[in-house]
Structures are given as structure tokens and as C-alpha cells.
Amino acid sequence: xKLTDLTELAVRNLRESLxxxxxxxxxxxxxxxxxxxxxxxxxxxxxxxxxxxxxSGLFDTVVVTSRRDLRNFNREQERSGPAPGExxxxxxxxxxxxxxxxxxxxxxxxxxxxTELRYDDKPHLTTVAALPASAQxxxxxxGIQGRFFSSETAPEAILQKTFAEELLGKSPKPGLDETNVAxxxxxxxxKELIMRYAQREKQSTPVKPSSDNGANSDNEALAGAAYSVIxxxxxxxxxxxxxxxxxxxxxxxxxxxxxxxxxxxxxHVMQPTDLREISRAASDQPVYSSVSVRVKNxxxxxxxxxxxxxxxFNTFSILxxxxxxxxxxxxxDVFLGIFGSLALAVAFIGIVNTLVMAxxxxxxxxxxxKAIGASDGDVRKLFFAEAGAMxxxxxxxxxxxxxxxxxxxxxxxxxxxxxxxxxxxxxxAVPWWLVLFAILFSFLVSLAAGLYPAGRAARxxxxxxxxxx
Amino acid sequence: xxxxxxPTQRNxxxxxxxxxxxxxxxxxxxxxxxxxxxxxxxxxxxxTLTVGAGEFVALxxxxxxxxxxxxxxxxxxxxxxxxxxxxxxxxxxxxxxxxLARYRLHTVGMVFQSxxxxxxxxxxxxxxxPMRFAEVDRGKRDGLVGEALARVGLQARMNHRPSxxxxxxxxxxxxxxxxxxxxxxxxxxxxxxxxDSRTGTEIMNIVREFNQQLAMTVxxxxxxxxxxxxxxxxxxxxxxxxxxxxxxxxxxTASNAMDQAGRNRESR
Numbered sequence: 001x002k003l004t005d006l007t008e009l010a011v012r013n014l015r016e017s018l019x020x021x022x023x024x025x026x027x028x029x030x031x032x033x034x035x036x037x038x039x040x041x042x043x044x045x046x047x048x049x050x051x052x053x054x055x056s057g058l059f060d061t062v063v064v065t066s067r068r069d070l071r072n073f074n075r076e077q078e079r080s081g082p083a084p085g086e087x088x089x090x091x092x093x094x095x096x097x098x099x100x101x102x103x104x105x106x107x108x109x110x111x112x113x114x115t116e117l118r119y120d121d122k123p124h125l126t127t128v129a130a131l132p133a134s135a136q137x138x139x140x141x142x143g144i145q146g147r148f149f150s151s152e153t154a155p156e157a158i159l160q161k162t163f164a165e166e167l168l169g170k171s172p173k174p175g176l177d178e179t180n181v182a183x184x185x186x187x188x189x190x191k192e193l194i195m196r197y198a199q200r201e202k203q204s205t206p207v208k209p210s211s212d213n214g215a216n217s218d219n220e221a222l223a224g225a226a227y228s229v230i231x232x233x234x235x236x237x238x239x240x241x242x243x244x245x246x247x248x249x250x251x252x253x254x255x256x257x258x259x260x261x262x263x264x265x266x267x268h269v270m271q272p273t274d275l276r277e278i279s280r281a282a283s284d285q286p287v288y289s290s291v292s293v294r295v296k297n298x299x300x301x302x303x304x305x306x307x308x309x310x311x312x313f314n315t316f317s318i319l320x321x322x323x324x325x326x327x328x329x330x331x332x333d334v335f336l337g338i339f340g341s342l343a344l345a346v347a348f349i350g351i352v353n354t355l356v357m358a359x360x361x362x363x364x365x366x367x368x369x370k371a372i373g374a375s376d377g378d379v380r381k382l383f384f385a386e387a388g389a390m391x392x393x394x395x396x397x398x399x400x401x402x403x404x405x406x407x408x409x410x411x412x413x414x415x416x417x418x419x420x421x422x423x424x425x426x427x428x429a430v431p432w433w434l435v436l437f438a439i440l441f442s443f444l445v446s447l448a449a450g451l452y453p454a455g456r457a458a459r460x461x462x463x464x465x466x467x468x469x
Numbered sequence: 470x471x472x473x474x475x476p477t478q479r480n481x482x483x484x485x486x487x488x489x490x491x492x493x494x495x496x497x498x499x500x501x502x503x504x505x506x507x508x509x510x511x512x513x514x515x516x517t518l519t520v521g522a523g524e525f526v527a528l529x530x531x532x533x534x535x536x537x538x539x540x541x542x543x544x545x546x547x548x549x550x551x552x553x554x555x556x557x558x559x560x561x562x563x564x565x566x567x568x569l570a571r572y573r574l575h576t577v578g579m580v581f582q583s584x585x586x587x588x589x590x591x592x593x594x595x596x597x598x599p600m601r602f603a604e605v606d607r608g609k610r611d612g613l614v615g616e617a618l619a620r621v622g623l624q625a626r627m628n629h630r631p632s633x634x635x636x637x638x639x640x641x642x643x644x645x646x647x648x649x650x651x652x653x654x655x656x657x658x659x660x661x662x663x664x665d666s667r668t669g670t671e672i673m674n675i676v677r678e679f680n681q682q683l684a685m686t687v688x689x690x691x692x693x694x695x696x697x698x699x700x701x702x703x704x705x706x707x708x709x710x711x712x713x714x715x716x717x718x719x720x721x722t723a724s725n726a727m728d729q730a731g732r733n734r735e736s737r
Contacts, residue, residue, distance in 0.1 A: 005601040016589045368585045371546060372599045372646065373574025376566055462546045466585065 001378045010385035017358070024347075024354040025394045031347035032398025032442045035340030036434065037405045042336040044406075044429040046329040062293040062305050062317045063110070064098065066090040088312045090288045098293055101307050103300040108132045109288040111264045112255060113271065118194040119167045126163055128195065129255025130264030134294065143243030145185035150239070152262035157193055157236040163256035164188055164241045185241040193236045193257075198270040201228045229270055344442070347394070348449045351387055355453030358386070359460070366457055367465025376458040383454035384447060391446025395439035402438070403430050492555075493653065493686040494520040494543055499552035501538050501710075512538040514710035515552070520703075522653075525680045525687040527697035527704050535710035536690045537658055543688060544577050544656050545569040556654070574603055578647030578685070582659035584639040586631040586646070592618065593627040596646045603650050617645040621675055637668035644675055648683065655679055657689040661696060673700045 001009075014021045067087035088094065099107040111130040116123050135141065136148045141158075149156050159167070164184040203226045236259070265286075273289045295304045305315045359366070366379055406428040414424040501513040513535045520526050528536040541547040542554055545561050554561040556576060564572060573579075586595045596614045605613070618624045621641035631639050640660060647655060657676060661669030677700050680687045691697050697704055698718055706714030 001601055002604055004607070005604075009601070012589070364585075365587055368587060369598070369602075370570070371544070371573065371579050371581075371585070373570060373577075373602045373650070375570035375574075375602070378570075378602055463541050466546075466581070 001374075001381060006381055006385045007389070009382055010389050013358075013362075013382070013386055014389060017361070020354055020357070021390060024350050025390045025397070027347040027350040028344070028390060028394025028442055028446065029398035029401055031341075031344030031445075032395050032438050033401035033405060034343040035337065035441070036399055036402025036430065036438050037409075038336035038340035039333065039434055039438075040402065040406050040428055040430045041409075042329065042333040043431065043434065044427040045332070047429050048425060048427045049325065049329070060105075060295045060298050060301065062295060062301060062308065062315050064090065064107075064291045064293055064308055065289070065314045065316070067312065067314055090291055090313065091285050092288075093285075094311070094313075095288065095291050097311070098291060098308060101304060103296045103304055105294040105296055106132065106134060107291050107293045108261055109265070109286075110290045110292055111261070111269065111271070111288075113197065113269050115198070115269070116196045117257060118196070119191070124163070124166060126166075126256045127254070128197075128257045128259060128264075130261040131158075131258045132261045132292075141240075141242050143181060144240045145181045145243075146189045146238075146240035148240060149260040152260045153266070154260055155234060155236050155263060156239045156260065157195075158240040158242055158258040159188065159238060160242055160244045160256040160258075181241055181243045188238050188241060191238050193238055195234045195236055195257075197232055197234065197267065199230045199232045200268045200270050200274055201230055203228055227274075232267070234267060344445055348445055351390060351446055351449035352452060354390075355383060355387060355450055356456070358383075359453055359457045362457075363460065363465050366460050367462045370460070370462035371466060379460070380454045380458035383457050384450045387446045387450025387454070388443055391443040391449075392439060394446070395442030398442060399430075399435050399438050406430060491522050492519045493522040493524065493557075494518075494688070495553070495555040496539070496543070497553040497555070499539065499542060499554060500550045501535075501542060501547065502550045511710045513542065513549070516707070516710070516712050518705060518712060518715065520686060520688060522686055523680070523684050525677065525700065525702045526689070527701035528688065528690045528707060529692065529694060529697055529704055530707035531692060533709075534707040536707045538710070539707065540656055540658055540688060540690045543654070544579055545572045574599060575650055576652050577654045577656055578650070578652040580640065580643045580647050580655070580657045580660045582662035584631070584636070584643045584663070586639055586642055588631055591628050591630055592623060592634070592642045592645075595631070595642060596627075596649055599646060599650050605650075613649060617649050618642070620648070621645045635668075636664050637671060640664065640668075640672050641675065644672070644679070648679060648685075651683075653684075653686060655685045655687045657687065659690055659692070661691070661693070669696065676700065 066089060068089065095107050095109060098104065109130075112127060114125065114127050116125050117128075118124070131149075133149075133152055141148060144158070146158075148158070161181050161184055164181075167188065168184065170184075242258075268286070271287075271289055273287045293304060293308070295301050301317050305317060308315050369379060410426065410428040413427070417424055496516055496518050499513050499516045500511070503510040503512060516535075516539060528539060530536045538547070542549055542561070543556070545554075545564070549562050552562070556572070559568075559572070561569065561572065586592075587598070590598070593614050596617055597610055600610050600613065614627070615624060618627050621644050623638060623641055623645065626634060626638065631642070634642070640663075655676065660676065661672055664672060673696060676687060676689070679685045687701075689697070689701065694704075698720060701718055703715070703717050705712065
């Protein structure tokens with residue numbers, strides 16, 4: 001039988017017992033809807049989490065340290081490879097080399113120091129950190145009051161809110177953080193902050209070493225290296241107050257006062273490495289304690305890490321943490337999918353029941369069709385077509401229903417979030433592949449449900465069936 | 470394709486239609502046994518007979534004589550326990566289920582006592598149904614349905630459902646359906662059993678028309694001897710699954726011959 005005839009007969013048969021077939025189709029729809037709802041919740045949550053994490057700049061960042069830095073993140077790494085004393089120094093040429101690795105967006109030195117800042121003639125001791133321009137796009141500065149730096153060299157500062165509180169002489173409230181950042185920012189924006197810091201300056205005349213220390217010629221050249229440490233002041237204009245939680249500060253946002261990166265570099269602030277690498281520090285080429293590397297996407301972090309390790313440095317990323325999070329979501333998806341499928345399993349039994357009933361009811365009709373020339377295959381295909389039609393229809397209605405349920409829950413949750421003064425979130429996602437998958441799955445499940453009834457109808461003995469009244 | 474009312478070429482005239490003609494159906498040592506609990510029921514028990522092409526044969530016998538079982542075996546609806554049914558050089562006993570379905574679709578047209586139209590379909594849809602199974606072109610179907618219904622005088626009622634028709638009309642629709650795929654055999658199982666005698670005669674006239682004008686070989690099961698004598702050329706008697714009599718019916722043969730001769734003159 002041709003497909004058009006098959007479809008026509010199937011649809012006409014479905015229309016004949018409209019109520020029963022509608023109920024069965026609704027059963028399928030509910031099953032598909034619950035599957036779609038569960039899976040789109042899982043997908044939505046996963047997307048939300050990865051969106052959050054990506055914006056936090058954690059998952060695409062590799063922190064590079066020299067093996068010479070003995071305060072390392074990973075002791076395991078330290079034991080393999082060259083001894084710390086013989087390993088490479090993390091300096092500007094190395095940074096440039098890392099930046100040119102494939103899949104690397106940027107590599108910037110981590111400049112962080114503790115120093116004194118004066119505001120309103122009162123000294124405040126705190127951690128100052130330098131921020132690259134790219135930090136603007138991370139969610140760390142989402143709730144900023146004021147603005148980000150006007151340029152990479154502008155003498156401007158952004159304050160972390162607890163430091164802003166400190167400057168204004170307000171004591172931070174314990175418990176829930178309900179600080180109004182706008183209120184804090186208002187009296188501070190545009191005001192001046194004076195930063196006192198220790199500048200490292202190359203000395204033009206090296207100190208001559210005593211001749212009896214027996215050093216070789218190479219060491220001799222380094223032995224006399226020297227630099228001066230000079231106390232300097234830098235005026236900074238407060239341009240922003242960031243709503244950063246001091247507990248959650250990671251990576252580039254570890255600090256309470258932030259400066260533009262290029263400005264911080266020109267200041268030549270004394271770094272802890274300057275003592276260890278004294279000979280280098282005396283030159284114009286600075287040595288970095290660590291370099292942060294931003295990778296194009298988290299998937300390439302491992303490759304970049306491997307490449308940097310090959311160069312002879314230690315690396316650290318929280319890729320492993322992200323891996324376990326991805327794994328968690330996969331498991332969550334499977335669980336949600338299983339729960340969603342339970343309703344579809346009930347629908348499956350509903351289809352089997354409906355079609356078995358239809359065989360009993362249409363026994364004589366099947367007998368007639370066989371008597372006038374329908375083959376077993378024709379009868380089987382007809383029942384399959386009926387099951388498939390219910391499956392596709394149920395699938396389409398189910399996807400729409402699932403999507404609607406999702407919208408309602410999303411809306412409800414956002415109303416709740418708004419009441420709790422949280423920003424609205426979109427944690428419900430119905431990607432197009434899920435729509436197609438759900439309809440296809442519903443179709444296949446229905447065909448599977450039709451397997452037994454169709455087989456039974458096809459095997460019906462026409463003589464028996466015609467005798468049946 | 471020939472029109473429905475033109476006799477096909479392989480058909481001899483009705484006058485020559487006798488067991489001596491090229492056989493349309495050959496039944497050899499046919500047995501159909503059922504097991505019902507402990508007892509073995511021999512519904513058909515060693516029947517051998519030959520039906521010539523274009524013959525009109527009536528199978529007669531009381532109920533339980535095995536006449537319907539023989540018809541079902543010739544129709545390919547049932548399979549023999551042993552023996553052969555040979556139609557057009559094919560032994561139905563050896564055909565696959567698929568081939569049997571194709572045989573029923575193209576070679577056999579069937580009518581039943583209870584009409585067996587599908588209640589949810591209109592007459593036109595009922596008549597069209599075998600063409601769906603035969604995958605006949607959609608464009609050709611409407612014309613053929615109209616032609617078939619016109620032949621049985623029902624073109625005005627083609628969009629009615631069976632329940633809206635009288636028994637005679639339903640049986641006429643069933644005849645239209647039986648002929649739609651141009652089969653060579655018409656098998657009728659008590660076609661007038663549910664009809665009054667006047668309507669029954671009407672139906673039998675159509676069956677005879679199919680036999681003579683369309684050159685269909687007709688095998689009809691009936692228990693009404695008078696009806697069989699009036700229309701069939703040959704009467705075959707069954708009892709307890711065995712063939713107990715086979716006589717040619719000169720009355721029907723003569724009347725058929727006259728009809729045929731008249732038609733032949735017209736066509737010349």
C-alpha cells in the first residue's frame with residue numbers, strides 16, 4: 001500500500017474512535033511534555049551554570065608560575081622536570097611567547113602588592129591589584145557603580161565595596177550582605193586617592209664585588225647587579241565601586257583596590273620576586289611572579305596548559321573542577337530524562353492498550369481487508385501508521401505543552417527571585433534539537449508500542465475474523 | 470486495459486464452458502481438518518473437482534457439509550491440511566502468505582452472505598479499498614469506482630454509508646467491490662442468504678451478468694437448490710466434507726447459451 005493511502009486510512013481510523021484515540025494522544029503528549037520539561041530544565045541549569053562560570057573568567061584562565069617559585073600550587077608538578085634553580089624565569093619575553101601559543105587570547109602579568117593608600121589624609125593599608133582591560137567583560141564587574149577605567153594607563157582606581165566602606169568609616173554589617181553599593185559610591189566617585197608604594201629603580205653604577213669570592217665570569221657580571229627602592233606616590237581618581245564579594249574573589253579580582261594593568265606596569269612596584277631574581281630586577285626587564293593566560297574556550301585549557309608545561313613552567317587551572325561540574329550535569333540530565341521518560345512509558349502502555357482494543361473492535365474489518373486482498377504487511381503497516389500518527393501528534397502537542405510548562409515555571413521563579421531582589425535568570429532552555437528529538441522519540445516510542453498490536457493484527461486468520469460478529 | 474464490460478479473450482463462450490474446457494480451478498484430494506479439543510473435524514475430506522474457465526458452478530449441501538470450507542480454500546483465505554488447489558498453474562497450498570494475499574487481491578473477487586462492507590466507509594470508499602491495496606493510480610480510481618458502481622446501479626448512492634442502504638443494495642456494492650480489480654474468479658458464499666427472494670434474484674442476475682459479460686468463473690455456495698438450478702450451469706453436492714454429486718444443469722446452460730448467442734450477434 002502506498003504511503004498516502006496508508007496515512008489516509010490511518011487518519012480515518014483514528015477519527016472513527018475519536019475519543020479513545022484523543023485520550024491516548026493526550027497521554028503521549030503528557031509523557032513528551034514531562035520529558036521535554038525535565039530535559040529543558042537540566043539543559044537550562046547547565047547553560048546557566050556554564051554561562052556564570054564562563055563570565056567569572058575562572059574556566060578559561062590558566063595561571064602560570066615559574067618552577068623557581070617554591071610556593072607552588074602543585075607539588076606534584078614540582079618534582080618532575082628540571083630542578084627549580086635550573087628552570088626558566090617568567091619574564092616579559094616568556095609572557096610574549098605564551099601569548100603567541102595557539103588558542104591563547106591574552107597573557108598578562110599578575111601584579112599584586114600590599115601598600116598604603118591615603119584618602120582624606122587617613123592611611124589605609126590594603127591589597128592593590130592590576131586589572132587587564134578584558135576584566136571588564138567578566139561578571140565580577142557586573143554591578144559596578146561608576147565606570148570601568150577610561151584607558152589602560154589612566155591614573156584611576158576601582159574600589160571593592162568593603163574598602164569603600166572602610167574609606168567612609170562605615171563598619172561592614174555582619175550576616176547578610178545588603179550593602180547598597182550606589183550609596184557607597186556616591187560620595188567617593190571622582191575623589192582622589194593617594195597611593196604610596198615602593199618603586200624598584202635600576203641603578204646606573206653596579207656595586208663592585210670584592211675580588212676574593214672566587215666567582216666565575218658569568219656570576220661576576222650578575223654579582224654586582226643592584227637596584228634602588230624608592231618611595232613614590234601616585235594620585236588616583238576613584239572611578240568605580242565594584243560589588244565584589246571579598247570571599248569569592250579569585251584570579252584577577254583578588255584585591256580591594258584595582259588599577260589599570262599598563263599603569264601598574266609603568267610604576268615598577270617592588271614585587272616579591274624582585275628579591276629572588278635580583279639580577280633581573282635590576283635590569284629593565286621585569287620578572288613576574290605569575291602570569292594569567294586567557295584561553296579562547298574552556299575546551300582548550302588542557303592543550304594550552306600542556307604547551308606551557310612543555311616550556312618548563314608550572315600551571316594551574318580549575319579545569320578539573322569544571323570537569324566534575326560537567327559530569328554532574330550529565331548525570332543530572334540522565335536522571336531528569338529517566339523521570340521524564342516514566343510518563344512516556346505510561347503513555348507507551350496506553351498506546352498498546354488502545355491498539356489492542358482496536359484489534360478486537362476491528363477484527364471483522366481486518367478479516368474483510370484480508371479477504372479482499374490486504375497482505376499481512378498492509379495490515380501491519382496500517383496499525384503502525386496509526387501508532388505513528390498518534391506519536392507524532394502527541395509529540396508535537398507534548399513539546400508545546402512542555403515548553404509552556406517551562407515558561408510558566410520560569411516566570412513563577414523569576415517573580416520569586418524578584419521578590420528576593422535577585423536578578424531574573426533564564427534557567428529554562430528548549431533548544432531546537434530537543435524539539436526534534438522529543439517528536440522523533442515520541443514517534444519511535446509509539447511505533448515500538450504498535451509493534452505487538454500490529455503483529456497480532458497482521459497474523460489474524462481471515463476465516464476466523466470473518467466469522468466474528 | 471479493457472473496459473469492464475468487454476469479455477477477455479481467453480474466455481470461451483458460455484456454451485463451451487464445461488469441465489472439458491481449460492480448467493480455471495483444479496482441486497485435488499483436498500482435505501481440511503480441524504482439531505476441536507479431542508475430536509478431529511474433517512470439514513473437507515478428499516474433494517477432487519475441476520472447474521472450467523467461465524463456468525458458473527454452485528456448491529450445494531446442508532450446513533456443515535464443508536461447502537464454505539472448500540470455497541475458503543479456493544479463495545486462498547485458508548490453507549488445506551493436505552491436497553492441492555491449483556488456480557492458473559499455481560498451487561495455493563504452496564504459496565507464501567504474501568503471494569496468497571496477492572492472489573486474493575488480483576485473481577479472486579469475493580462476496581459474502583453478510584455483505585462484509587466496512588461500516589465506517591462510504592460505498593465509494595469500500596469499492597476503492599482493493600485498489601488501495603493494489604496500488605492503483607489515484608487518478609484512475611474515481612473513474613473505475615464510478616464505472617463499477619454504475620454497473621450494479623448504485624452510482625447515485627456512492628457517498629452513502631452501508632448502514633443507509635438496503636440489504637440488496639449492500640450486496641450490489643459488495644459485487645462492485647469484488648470486480649474492481651478485474652479478477653478471473655468470483656467466489657460467492659451464500660450471496661442471497663440474507664435477502665428476500667426478489668432481491669436475491671436481482672443479485673443473481675448481476676452475478677450471471679459478470680459470468681457472461683465479464684467472463685468470470687463463478688463458484689457459488691448455496692443451500693437453495695432452486696436458486697442454483699436457475700442460475701448455475703453445474704451443481705456440485707457436498708456432504709460431510711465429501712463430494713457426493715456433480716451434475717451439469719441443462720436449464721441454466723440453455724438459458725445462458727441463448728443470452729450469450731444474442732450478445733454475440735449484437736457485438737457482430
